[in-house]
Amino acid sequence: MTGELFRARTGSPIRKAGSEPPGYERVAGAFRQSGQWLAAIGFLAAAASLVFFAAGMSGVTGSAWLIFVYAAGFMLVVSLLPLALGYRRIRRVAFLGRLRDRWIQLDRVGDPDDQIATLRRAYGGLIANDVVARVGVR
Amino acid sequence: MREALAPAPDIAGLVARERRITIIVALVVVALVAAAGGFAWNTMLALDHAQERIEVADAAATAARRDAEAARLGASSAMAELQAGRARFAEGVATVNRAKSDLLRATSSLESVKSALLRTRSVVAVRTLERDKARAEARELTASLATANERIATLQGAYATATLRAFGGMGRATIADIWIGRLRADVAYADTRLEEAQAMVAALKDHIGLTVALSEHLHPVGSADAEKLADSSDRLGRLLSRVLDMRAQNIRYSGANKPSEGFNSPGFTGYVLGRVARGKTLTSLPETDTPQLGDIIRYQNGFDMFLLQDAEGEPFVIGMTPVGIAALEPDFGVPRAGALATGIFQQ
Numbered sequence: 001m002t003g004e005l006f007r008a009r010t011g012s013p014i015r016k017a018g019s020e021p022p023g024y025e026r027v028a029g030a031f032r033q034s035g036q037w038l039a040a041i042g043f044l045a046a047a048a049s050l051v052f053f054a055a056g057m058s059g060v061t062g063s064a065w066l067i068f069v070y071a072a073g074f075m076l077v078v079s080l081l082p083l084a085l086g087y088r089r090i091r092r093v094a095f096l097g098r099l100r101d102r103w104i105q106l107d108r109v110g111d112p113d114d115q116i117a118t119l120r121r122a123y124g125g126l127i128a129n130d131v132v133a134r135v136g137v138r
Numbered sequence: 139m140r141e142a143l144a145p146a147p148d149i150a151g152l153v154a155r156e157r158r159i160t161i162i163v164a165l166v167v168v169a170l171v172a173a174a175g176g177f178a179w180n181t182m183l184a185l186d187h188a189q190e191r192i193e194v195a196d197a198a199a200t201a202a203r204r205d206a207e208a209a210r211l212g213a214s215s216a217m218a219e220l221q222a223g224r225a226r227f228a229e230g231v232a233t234v235n236r237a238k239s240d241l242l243r244a245t246s247s248l249e250s251v252k253s254a255l256l257r258t259r260s261v262v263a264v265r266t267l268e269r270d271k272a273r274a275e276a277r278e279l280t281a282s283l284a285t286a287n288e289r290i291a292t293l294q295g296a297y298a299t300a301t302l303r304a305f306g307g308m309g310r311a312t313i314a315d316i317w318i319g320r321l322r323a324d325v326a327y328a329d330t331r332l333e334e335a336q337a338m339v340a341a342l343k344d345h346i347g348l349t350v351a352l353s354e355h356l357h358p359v360g361s362a363d364a365e366k367l368a369d370s371s372d373r374l375g376r377l378l379s380r381v382l383d384m385r386a387q388n389i390r391y392s393g394a395n396k397p398s399e400g401f402n403s404p405g406f407t408g409y410v411l412g413r414v415a416r417g418k419t420l421t422s423l424p425e426t427d428t429p430q431l432g433d434i435i436r437y438q439n440g441f442d443m444f445l446l447q448d449a450e451g452e453p454f455v456i457g458m459t460p461v462g463i464a465a466l467e468p469d470f471g472v473p474r475a476g477a478l479a480t481g482i483f484q485q
Contacts, residue, residue, distance in 0.1 A: 023149040034156035041164045048171045064182035071174040078170045082163050127152045
């Protein structure tokens with residue numbers, strides 16, 4: 001319950017021209033940081049997969065090379081999860097950027113069709129992880 | 139109004155949720171990496187350990203194969219030794235069988251010696267029969283001589299008749315001459331036959347005389363005498379035994395001086411002397427005036443006889459005579475010519 005959200009919910013008449021979605025920087029920063037960490041973890045898992053594969057194919061593991069190849073495959077599959085999650089966050093950051101630009105643009109022209117409310121629901125659904133609200137916006 | 143209905147975004151919850159997700163995902167990924175790495179590493183170690191155990195097992199199997207080969211070689215050697223042992227056993231059995239056959243042959247030889255001894259004992263009787271047969275032949279030759287004399291007388295009468303008839307006519311002279319020639323040839327043939335018959339009669343008379351003379355002085359000798367003689371001197375016993383063995387072999391009188399053909403009297407004495415006293419010959423013996431047992435007495439008819447004595451202590455001489463090996467009394471009617479000292483009795 002920040003003050004910005006209070007103002008948005010209450011529809012305060014004091015509206016600044018070109019204002020952005022409330023708490024945008026924190027939300028985008030959270031998604032960006034989370035996406036960067038998840039991508040790093042995914043690349044780390046992929047790197048581990050490459051290490052296993054290289055160790056298995058180079059012959060230093062002797063007769064256990066096939067096990068290392070299987071481990072490499074397993075780690076490659078495992079790395080897909082953080083990579084997918086990170087990719088999703090980065091996509092969300094890009095979406096937030098477009099939403100912010102639209103929000104600012106509508107706010108400058110006085111929001112003649114009352115579209116900011118729709119953007120507000122979509123923004124709130126994104127923060128609350130509400131798929132229905134997000135899909136409705138897109 | 140719609141702004142008033144919009145939910146208030148929970149940014150702090152978003153941030154916390156994103157952090158939780160990130161941390162959970164990181165932990166899960168790290169745990170999976172560690173688990174996969176540990177599993178692969180442990181598997182590699184287990185495989186290496188299994189490989190080492192396989193190599194050890196291979197080495198043990200190789201050693202076991204070597205042991206098996208060695209055992210097979212040992213078994214083969216044992217089988218070969220068993221075969222060799224069986225062959226040696228078979229050879230031993232064959233040797234025992236040969237010894238048995240030798241024993242049988244020795245037994246049969248002993249029987250042959252016994253039978254020869256029996257034949258030797260009958261030699262005296264055989265000699266007596268030969269003497270009687272020679273006397274009958276002498277009587278027959280005497281009758282033949284009388285017949286020849288009668289024929290000579292007849293032929294002489296015929297010759298006289300033919301001579302008288304020659305005076306009867308010239309025509310019959312040629313016939314008479316032929317008859318005379320034939321008769322002369324018959325007379326010459328008859329004279330030759332007469333001379334041959336006379337020579338044969340003389341030889342037979344000599345042989346008969348010798349046989350009769352020797353048979354009158356025969357001295358019976360046997361193996362018991364040899365055994366008794368061996369008590370006083372082993373060499374004298376062996377001398378008499380050897381002479382008796384040769385008499386049993388019926389060795390004849392011959393000038394060949396070979397055991398297979400026969401001996402004359404000096405040859406026989408020298409042969410026996412060489413067998414009993416190695417290295418001695420008749421020519422190497424000194425003469426003696428007092429012959430002892432085992433010495434050789436020489437007679438003027440050419441006999442060389444060993445002087446011995448029987449079991450009762452009676453002396454006799456034994457050697458080869460024209461009628462065979464005979465044991466005679468020392469003075470069998472022929473003067474002695476000397477004696478040779480063999481030294482057998484002293485040795």
